[in-house]
Amino acid sequence: MKALMSLGALVGAMGLLLLAGMIFDVVPSNTVRLVEGYMPMQMLIEVACYVAGFTGLSFMLSAMGMPMPRFWQGIGFWLFFMLYLKFRVYPPIPFSVRAMYGTVSMVAVFMWISASEEDWKKFKQPIMNVLDAQTGMNKMMRYLYLVLIPILVGGFSYNAMVPKSEEPVELRTVHPAPPASTKVHGKTYVLQTSQSPYRVNPEGKYDQEYSNANIVEQGMGRLMKPNANPWDDKNQGYLKYVREGGEIFFQNCHFCHGDNLNGRGLHAFAFNPIPANFTDPGTIAQLQETFIFWRVSKGGIGLPNEGFPWASVMPPWEQHLTVDEIWKVILFEYWHTGYYPRTWD
Amino acid sequence: MMNSVTRKAGFGAVTAFGVILIATNAGTVFAQGGLPEGFKKGELAAEPSAEMIEAGKRVYFTKCVWCHGVDGAGDGPGADRLWPRPRNFNQGTFKIRHTASGELPLFDAKKPVAGQNDLFETVTHGLPGSAMPPWEGILSEEQRLQVLSFVTTQLVKDRKFTDKQSESQTILNLAELKPKAASEESKKRGSELIVEKKCVECHGMEGRGDGNAFNLKDDWGFSIQPANWHKCWNFRGSRQDPYNVSNIFRTFSTGVNGTPMPSFADNTSVDERWDIANFVNSLCERDAEGKPLPIDPLSDKPKxxxxxxxxxxxxxxxxxxxxxxxxxxxxxxxxxxxxxxxxxxxxxxxxxxxxxxxxxxxxxxxxxxxxxxxxxxxxxxxxxxxxxxxxxDIKEQEPKTGEEGSIASNQNKYAVYNxxxxxxxxxxxxxxxxxxxxxxxxxxxxxxxxxxxxxxxxxxxxxxxxxxxxxxxxxxxxxxxxxxxxxxxxxxxxxxxxxxxxxxxxxxxxxxxxxxxxxxxxxxxxxxxxxxxxxxxxxxxxxxxxxxxxxNPPIPQETYIYPVVIAFGVVLLEGWILTRRANRKKGKTL
Missing domain, CATH: 2.60.40.1190 (Immunoglobulin-like)
Structure with a gap:
């Protein structure tokens, strides 16, 4: 038990040092990388580690005869959480969202410290002591608070009232509802029933199993399967079309969506929000192939009215590409990211 | 010793232009064995294993082939619409190196040590300002070394990284050269040296790359432009650390192979190179307080x-x-x-x-x-x-033109508009x-x-x-x-x-x-x-x-009044709480 706790204490102390380093810009905040797509899980695990660390720390401190008062434990944990959100998480979260998390965590901390009558008393005690001011130290504290609190409150309200120009928070519809059908180059495609004409096996038959077996492997690098090189001249069917799709992608799409399809292309930094990241499990992996067909063909201009705030400058690719080319590009995008398109059944 | 010689040469240069040529020539600085100052002899790395090369092929044909092409000639499907064009590996010409001008870059498939593995760092950090992205976080360290094993052995065709007969390694000893403090004096000397060394002819009087911007070509005949010193985040060799003066020192010392940018190792002392690097670094855009701009790690551009x-x-x-x-x-x-x-x-x-x-x-x-x-x-x-x-309705350039019709070869040949x-x-x-x-x-x-x-x-x-x-x-x-x-x-x-x-x-x-x-x-x-x-x-x-x-609205008067009123209210509240508490203790109720 003790060994476990001291391990926890070590983790806690190290974690705190790391966070302090990030706050004072000694340690770059990307020392431990937040991996795209896994970020929420990663953050939860990190916070869990911290909590375990704090448990260990407080256990060790009380074992050494220097227990931390409940009062400071509560405040300390809440402060930690706010600092973690502000300095660890990248890209930064806007203040309004942090305020929301702050309130929720404050409620949680309150529930924790007021779980039993005794705990609550312990928490209240230091406040009461200062209020009653029996000792000289507490008296000093009381006068200090008497002066400091009005100054702080005044300062905050001044800060809040001075006109500021912070960026307004923008929300965005991620996957707007698609129409039932879409008309591209004069032909109507029903989204429910249309199929990619290039998801075919070497015999030329539509074959999802075959294509799924030949996409790149998940895991670091997302490399192609050893025997499924689209650049092999002998390819027929799926892999041949993947290569053709890749050629179109690298002539038209990578400028924004990036060489690795992660939305970090050459021009991406200029746009807001940055272009879609196909390697994120929340984008094409969640959608049907025909949905992508509709989005690619119609672009930002084709977004429905509820697709506020219309922040996409994606061109309607039907103006630059043929239907075949669009299907091939989509085929390539799924191949390169190693995802399967969602199916209707 | 060497430093003082060149420093004297430098002072001479300021007083009379005629003296420069003699002074710098006389002061051409060679350390031991005829190496330029700051360089040391290095060994060629061993050939990567066959497994590494084979594994690298798989990485190459998943990620790289789309721009760099099947034979590594920089002619993949994406190439014709890019400027600068993707690197043609065949000649073994690489831009960002620690090695002397004209030499192959450092690459060792077994040693991803910072500062000793140029190609690995290029793949890791990308080449900002071009379409080459940083592959760190996308490819593992192992995969990056594998793909480079494949490129250096199979796609570099005219030279051989392991051939002791034809290749040598003269390495800039950057780890042991402490950067000189960027004092006003150092920057001032740098600003004089960039005129003296004719940097301004290409990079322009203010270093915006506007000098001889038009007629420059790279080894393959494609148009190329001198770097704009005010946008250090676009320096190809910035290694995702654009305000680091060592990067500029390195590029200035080793030159950029395949481009008109020569190495200045032979006609400047290490001390002079630091002065120039300090000055060039000081030109990069900074905020109102003169601090480096915060760089967004997701785009490697200013936030x-x-x-x-x-x-x-x-x-x-x-x-x-x-x-x-x-x-x-x-x-x-x-x-x-x-x-x-x-x-x-x-x-x-x-x-x-x-x-x-x-x-x-x-x-x-x-x-x-x-x-x-x-x-x-x-x-x-x-x-x-x-x-x-x-x-x-205009006919656009075809994406498959080959080198002849590509954007890179026709850049600067357009009809000029406003x-x-x-x-x-x-x-x-x-x-x-x-x-x-x-x-x-x-x-x-x-x-x-x-x-x-x-x-x-x-x-x-x-x-x-x-x-x-x-x-x-x-x-x-x-x-x-x-x-x-x-x-x-x-x-x-x-x-x-x-x-x-x-x-x-x-x-x-x-x-x-x-x-x-x-x-x-x-x-x-x-x-x-x-x-x-x-x-x-x-x-x-x-x-x-x-x-x-x-x-920005002018600050309204209420901004000054209300906080005072609120603070006063808090004081009253405090008084009330304290009185209440005191009375309660005395057993009185309010």
Missing amino acids: INFVIPSDPVEGEIPADIEHEAWQKAPKRYVAMGGQITHKPRNFVNRIDDIWVRSLYNDKHIVYLVEWDDRTKSVAEAKLPWAPTQVNI DAIAIETAVKWKELPSPIKPRYLFGTNEQFPVDIVKWEADGSVRAFLGTGWDKDFVERDTYEENLKVLKGEWKNGRWYVMIQRPVGNKKDQDYDEDTFFEVGQYIPTVFFAWDGHNGDAGRKMAVSAFYYTFM
Whole structure:
């Protein structure tokens, strides 16, 4: 038990040092990388580690005869959480969202410290002591608070009232509802029933199993399967079309969506929000192939009215590409990211 | 010892130009064994294992082949629309190295040690300012070494990394050369040396890469441009650490193979190179306090603030940039990307950022826009289409032209049009709920149009109305008399343009067509920019995302009064609590 706790204490102390380093810009905040797509899980695990660390720390401190008062434990944990959100998480979260998390965590901390009558008393005690001011130290504290609190409150309200120009928070519809059908180059495609004409096996038959077996492997690098090189001249069917799709992608799409399809292309930094990241499990992996067909063909201009705030400058690719080319590009995008398109059944 | 020799040579140079040649030649600095100062002899690395090479092939054909091509000749499907073109590996010419000019870069498949593995670092950090992204976090360290094993053994065809007969390694000993403090004295000496060493001939008087920008070609005959020292985040060798002076020192010491940038190792001392590096580094854009700009780790460019504040001034808005009001006005970085929705699409975008400041008074608002453009372009040719035309049916360059027809080989051969800048603001933005912006590039529809003000290098300023993504503009002749160009000057590779427009009022202006600027409100604003020598004209241009113009209100009096009132209230509250507590303890109730 003790060994476990001291391990926890070590983790806690190290974690705190790391966070302090990030706050004072000694340690770059990307020392431990937040991996795209896994970020929420990663953050939860990190916070869990911290909590375990704090448990260990407080256990060790009380074992050494220097227990931390409940009062400071509560405040300390809440402060930690706010600092973690502000300095660890990248890209930064806007203040309004942090305020929301702050309130929720404050409620949680309150529930924790007021779980039993005794705990609550312990928490209240230091406040009461200062209020009653029996000792000289507490008296000093009381006068200090008497002066400091009005100054702080005044300062905050001044800060809040001075006109500021912070960026307004923008929300965005991620996957707007698609129409039932879409008309591209004069032909109507029903989204429910249309199929990619290039998801075919070497015999030329539509074959999802075959294509799924030949996409790149998940895991670091997302490399192609050893025997499924689209650049092999002998390819027929799926892999041949993947290569053709890749050629179109690298002539038209990578400028924004990036060489690795992660939305970090050459021009991406200029746009807001940055272009879609196909390697994120929340984008094409969640959608049907025909949905992508509709989005690619119609672009930002084709977004429905509820697709506020219309922040996409994606061109309607039907103006630059043929239907075949669009299907091939989509085929390539799924191949390169190693995802399967969602199916209707 | 060596240092003092060259320092003397340096002083001599300042006093008389004639002395320079003799002094620097005499002072040409060689350390032991005829190596340039700061360099040491190195060993060629061992050949990577066959497994590494085979594994690397798989990485190459998943990730790299699309630009660098099947044979590594830099001719993949993506190549023809890129400038700079992807590297042709066949000749073994690599830009960013620790090795002497002309030598192969450092690569050891077993040793990913920082500073000792040039190619590994290039793949890891990418080459900013080109299409080569950083592969760290995408490919594992192992995979990066594997793919380089494949490239260096199979795709570099004219040279061999392990051939002791023909290859040597003379390595810049950067780890042991402590950077010289960037003192005023050092920077001053650097600023003299860049004239003396003729850096300014290509990089320009202010280092904006505007010197001999036009006639430079790389080893393959493609047009190439000297680096702009003010955008250190675009230095190919910046290694995602753009304000690090060591990167500049390295590039200056080893040169950039395959380009006209030579190595200066033979005719400068280490001390002089630090002075030059310090000076070049000091030119990179910094914030108002002179601190490096914060760099966004996701894009490796300066972090963007989407609000462009405009400060109030009393009376006339000054047209002089040196005026105190302009010097105090916050300067914002606006990122620009190529316009690739409408034909002709701008795949190669030469204006990748502009800097915007703004001031307003009760009648007008002025934007001061500054941007780097290596060439001043005033139209030589007549625009083949009307300036209002949005849908242009034009034949674009084919994506599969081969080297002959590619963008890189035709760069700088375009008909020259006007350099230009345009500011697009939303009309009736108030009727769109706050963070909602007008739709797409050129306005939503007839009901929510945009107001476009365009300045061109021939001095003209015009106003247009955009009524939809694919609708032709409407030229607004009646509005143009309200616009005024306070300044339009090109100097040493940078445009300084000041455009004044009315803030708008119901009496003189038209609410349905003009943007009304209101104090304390977020007004959606977009910038367009054209580089005339890049063939930019019509919709071939650079575009920004939506920014907000925000006219800072003067601080109202209540801001000073209320906090005091609130603080006083808190004091009263405190008194009440304390009295209550004290009474309670005495057993009294209130």
